[in-house]
Amino acid sequence: MAKDKADLLQGTLDMLILKALSLGELHGYGIIQRIRQLSDEMLNVEQGSLYPALYRIEQKGWVSARWDVHETGREAKFYKLTRLGRKQLETQEASWDRLVLAIAKVRQATA
Amino acid sequence: MAKDKADLLQGTLDMLILKALSLGELHGYGIIQRIRQLSDEMLNVEQGSLYPALYRIEQKGWVSARWDVHETGREAKFYKLTRLGRKQLETQEASWDRLVLAIAKVRQATA
DNA sequence: TATGATGCCTACCGTTTCTAGGTATCAATC
């Protein structure tokens, strides 16, 4: 990974994918681009991380997939957030907020 | 883990340990207590996570360890942040801030 | 005496992300 791009922490990728899909149906490659763009190029999801993650997430019923042709005429696999996925996104966002808060508390402490 | 305690994300434990030690020398068991206390009981580090982490961190030169007897008369292994460790803490805090910011950006997006 | 807190440790498991490869199509460039 380029040195100006941050590595993700384990557990954050699912949330990012679900969030990207909450903005609208999208194919895999597009998810990577959307996350990169929304984060001002700070987050770069590798393909080798994304596709297995999408598989996992689909197995859990958080997204549904279908092959389709998009406007450019190319085929791609489009993913859509399910109702369960939307719920899961909320849960993961709440956990994330909780963790960020807890860590902030620890960091507030002064010697 | 109790259900009201959050699991850590991988990569955050080192930072928490270093932060705990930045407040003063401490033994392993005490690090767990300090992190729990500072986080208002939100973070609970398991012993099975801590001791291997301390070993890793010591190998990297971020902390130094020595056996000593503390005021209660019990022996314990005391860890102290090294200069390198203090530097590392800053680096990890910066990475953390960066990640939190990047994820916040993604989450700001509205459909 | 028995239990719970303190204090250390290890072995193994599960999860997740990354690296590194592979394949194919298409546009642009040489």
Place this chain on the structure above:
DNA sequence: GATTGATACCTAGAAACGGTAGGCATCATA
């Protein structure tokens, strides 16, 4: 026409890390 880079999918394997579950010892308290 050939090559390159972007788009688009995928897999295998490695590495890292935190958790679970166990073990052991000491000490205070019930």
